[in-house]
Amino acid sequence: MPTYKFKVNDRDVSVESWDPDQPLLYLLRNTLDLHGPKFGCGLGQCGACAVLVDGKVARSCVTPIRTVAGKSVTTIEAFGTPENPDKVQAAFIAEQAAQCGYCTNGMVMATEALLKTTPHPTLEQAKTALSGHLCRCGTHTRILAAVVRAGKA
């Protein structure tokens, strides 16, 4: 079976995939046991599966594994833990910016990427950054507040 080598959360990994077009999401969740990224649509429409590939937000549900070889993948698990969240995650916790939390991965990842280019986002910048992400519980205002708070931390 073909093997693909890349970095995940600063660790070198080598994963096998019978299909070069297998989306990264399945390998993260099933082979590497990283459950942070979620399957929402498989169409790149909702953002629940977001990860960073070489620092940029990518929808892992439509990112073929063959395109990831040699790159560096970062998942939500890399940034912090429940006991030691990073400032973005801490802002989501402080704002209690989740109901079911299924979309939270994408919201946190989009915010991590946003803060790299826009360290102190305004509400409007936060809205734009999350415009491609969906939340069904209606937690929008808390999530936006968390993004702004993260920029002030």
Next chain:
Amino acid sequence: MNPTRRTLLKTGAALIVSFSLKGQGPTAQAAPELDSFIAVHPDGKVTVFTSHVDPGTGIRMVYAQITAEEMGIPVDRITVIDGDTGIVPNHGGTGGSSGVPRGGADIRQAAATARKALLDLGAKKLSAPADSLTLEGGIVRPNGGGTGVSVSELIGGKRFDLKVDPKAPQRKPATYTVVGKPILRTDVPRKSTGRFAYVHDHKIPGMLHARVIRPTAIGAKPEAVDEASIRAIPDARVVRLGDFLAVVAKDEWAAVRAARELKVTWSEGRAMTPSANLAAEIARTKPEREQEVVKKGDAPAALAGAKTLKATYYWPFQSHASLGPSCSVADVKDSGVSVWSSTQDVFGVRGLVARTLNIQPAKVRVVYMDGSGSYGSNGAYDAAADAALISKAVGAPVRLQWSRQDELVWDPKGPAHMLEVTGALDKDGRILAWDSSAIGPAGPQWTGSALSPVAAGLATAAPQGQGVPVIQNLDPPYAIPNLRVTGKQLKDTPIRLSNLRAPGKIATVFAVESFMDELAASVASDPIAFRKQGLTDPRALAVIDKAAAMLGWKPRPSPAPKQTGPKMTGRGMAYMRYKHAENYVAMAMEVEVEKATGKIRVTRITCAHDCGLIINPDGLRNQVEGNILQTLSRTLHEEVLSDGKRITSVDWVSYPLLRFPDAPKLEVALINQPELPSHGAGEAACAPVAAAVANAVFDATGIRLRDVPFTAAKVKLKLSA
């Protein structure tokens, strides 16, 4: 989840409070330890067991707070086990905003029973009357202070089995120190760091991955299945049981590919009315049955002699549209069946799985694990039956996940309703008569018509469209001398139905509060002043005044004076008391309507919410905010689409949701009533949203929107008419 807990409770030292009336609880179980509400362990920690689950509402923390308050035990020593049929008592499923008023009340009384027992034990140990003692911080001590004895010491190595004592005294709300505090949820840190375990994340050894193959249209059946079409996919195979089709593989991606690539020839499905014609079709269909549900004075006679206003409103079929598609893990063995599910009704799913597999419910254990938010009965119930059937067929544990399309097309839907209202005013501009009716298909619930058992020929689909539609709140909450409300039931429904947040009320309040605005406008009255004429309840007036004040409401009739420029702005409001017996909610909002496109942008919403005693104000606020924004999404965007052959809303493009750039500024005022009972807040704030939007758009434009969703295309058409 923890199989050793059963053993622990059966044999270990603990103080256990369980159902008081054997056989009279809602299906009491065989062994007393399975009826436990509360177990106080020798280390002073407490476990709460409940069949009410937390689908993202924060109810676990609510239960922990209620227990902590009654028992004088710190909240962080309390663990809530929700929804495991192997170890929790069945005191009802989750729904209808029952988690706090019913589930919470049961747990509070069990906790009060435990507290009384601990005080009695303390009285013996300290040789003091129980009523001179208090239980705080896990220690029983004299009221005035002094040497105490810890809960763990009181339990020691012993075992106490108690029944819930309905007379055990509860703490007085005035003394509350934990209830009423915005204690942070313990799941959010794990959800924010990717560590929270959802049912989608559950893995068991030897587990295979499965996908269902749903028909191309409702009622279509597989005529030919070309198993060779997936031969190239590793370890993939077809499972066929009657007309139920699924694929299974070791690797999840192989299952996905197999589901996409399996060639199936389907028969023609049932024709269905295209969604664009559905409202008209419902309007002209003769109802199967009519039922007058409210009658006061003589509305038809009063209307016959008066100048009347009449309007018809439409609420479409909508999907739960859970962000993560439904998923379940099942392990069917001869010795017993385990199912992991995000259902809101674990005992209901246990029955469904037992019927599907033709075994006793006692052989099935359904364990709740959080899923993507479900907002009622989404696809989780079906997914549990799917997973169980497939696991049995392949003789291995199976993880079954629906696709995005499966979820949007096949989840049971919230029903469409047509609502007609006729009204007349007296010479003073007060409502003289009101006659309203709701027409639509109704129940039954998912249990009667789960997809896979029916397709597999193991169950007969219960007839759809039976029963009276949910018409609570179709009578206005205002004083009206002549009133009639009628429910009209259609014989059939093109789409399978279930509860979706605020069932019925979502449509009835839209009609009632829109029509109130139409009546107010007909006499050029300020919409709030017009409503207040018929209201005397101070709690009703309080929420209306609060929401209006927060928005900066200036009294004047609608519509606003004609506006030039590319955008028109307006404000609107709506009020209701949920089921005329529960929460008081008033909502006001400001909107912009873009002339060129017809796009509605709600810029600001204020809401005042009174649900009695508040347990956790932050959890409540989160829930109320979610109700409002989710319903804004349903109001502006959501409708199940069909082309006459099949459902065509299959993804987030064809079934769009509210997006972040359109999130309004949202201000919620929570009115606490410490001496009044708590009502559930899972739905109430949904109900006034659509009418408030419609009223604000009318104020901005003079155009009355009566059919949901208020899409830009629809508004543009009306603007140019």
